[in-house]
Amino acid sequence: MSTFKTALRMALAHPLYLLIYTVFLSLLGVFIAASVSSNSSQLTDYKPCDANVVVVDRDDSDLSRALTKHLGSCFDLVTGVGDDTYDLADALSKSNGAKGHADCVFFIPKGFEDDLIAAARAGEELPRLDVTYGSGTMAAALSSAEASRWISLAGASAALEPVSSNGSVAKAAEHAAAKRAEVEIERVKVDSTAAATLESYFNFGAYAIISSVIVSVGLVLSGMNEPERVRRMDAGPIPERQRSLAVFAAAAVLTVCIWLVSSMMGVVGFAGAVAEVGVGRVCLALAATFALACTPLAVGFTLSSLGAREELLNGVGNLLGLLMTFLGGAWMPLSMMGSAVQTVAHFVPTYWVSDAINKALASDLTSAVLGDIACDLGITVLFAAAITAAGLALAHNKSRA
Incomplete structure (x- = not known):
């Protein structure tokens, strides 16, 4: 328990990172999603241009x-x-x-x-x-x-x-x-403003989750792996396996807290949209963002295994947050990007999370759609598992060196 508390205190020793990456970026996501909602509400029926x-x-x-x-x-x-x-x-x-x-x-x-x-x-x-x-x-x-x-x-x-x-x-x-081509206007079903607003927030909120978890978890794990601290803990009565589990538990709790704060800011900020879309659909979208949170947790663990310090963690957290949310379609729709970018997007977890969020909020929840969402979440978790395996291999090789 003392190791668990020590790890959490190390995270709380850097409150500025939690404030900027978790709270400020989530608030920024609320403002961006609110602007999307405002623009969507101004859309009117098609009217031919006159002069x-x-x-x-x-x-x-x-x-x-x-x-x-x-x-x-x-x-x-x-x-x-x-x-x-x-x-x-x-x-x-x-x-x-x-x-x-x-x-x-x-x-x-x-x-x-x-x-x-x-x-x-x-x-x-x-x-x-x-x-x-x-x-x-x-x-x-x-x-x-x-x-x-x-x-x-x-x-x-x-x-x-x-x-x-x-x-x-x-x-x-x-x-x-006088001869003109015949033109027909077809009305298609579009996503509701509420669904579009929540989708925009959850997609952008991935930036806050990714950057905050990588930096915060990375600082905790790197701090706990410092040689002097490791020597003091080795001299104590707690076995190494138990200490490792306690540190991992602290990192997991920290990840859950970051995800919860970021998610609840969107849920509370757009309570009306949540009520319109439905709690069940929103919970599915939140499950997608929670699955995504596992990836930065794995990245933070891997970076700590490489001995990354504060500057590197900040750089990687920001870079990965921007890159992954971009490829996930948070900044602009993937349909507006080239085929090469769309292909590369399949190799980042945010693409699958964005797909799951879109289906959860805007599609009819049939058994086929639920199966697609489960597949998206499974692929997202596999990204985290692969990165974690790489981190374990690096930690093992480092311990033997």
Whole structure:
């Protein structure tokens, strides 16, 4: 019991590490998950992008009138705005939704029709419209792309029919521009905001657990393995096996406490989300994070077997915490990463933990899903077992040296 208490006192002798790695990083995870919840709650139903455009026709030709008509059929054509600098500036500066508001102004220059027909039939670059953007840059870019599309179609029509009149070219372009691919909007089931919030917290919370356990447990085990302390304990009446079990028990208790503090900060911070998702599902997610905590415990043991000190433990704890949570999809979805990164992610426990958390919180808990979760947890524990075996081998070789 004295060895057990001594080991715990060594951990408590470094309260700053516990405060930063466990409490502060967990609080940071709460803020990040809260921002995810806020962004998710602002999502609305799909609505096609609309644009308000002004067309200043200085050519007044068949092609210019056809282009104006086409833009009016695709977007909201703002009328009553004259070819005056102050009127146009006023239309662009008005706030969205105001009467007469425009996202952009198209200027069709004089001679536009003749220049377009001549350039198309000569195989030269087609003329472009002068465009002035307002505050709605995305809507303006969309309408500008549509205008460029119509000009390209008109140019193709003029080039294919060298003897056709300008009016025929305008009608052909109008007919071609009216053809659109059929688009269907499919509504799919998405994860609830509550599930997404908890998933975000537990995935990021892995950083706090990994770094805190590696540093804290590593300091305890390294301190207990110091030669002077080992000599004093060897002189005592407690057998070496019993001392080792007591030290390991202290490290395990410390790991459980770190996991519990980090987990409860998320559960308490998002109590409403826990109630919405269900206690059973949250418990499965917590089981996944507990399985993950075994890996940094094994890493801390292995590092102590190598004689790692405080600086190395801090570096490894932070580096592994960042790397493993990144490959687990805490910083950005793995689907946005390359195939090489996705392949490498399978070789870290956070990938399997993240998969288990996602299935526990967002999937229907069928027998197949529960089997997948159990498989994920089993693989996660195997990572810890493999690292522990390596640490035992290193400790054995060190004792024989």
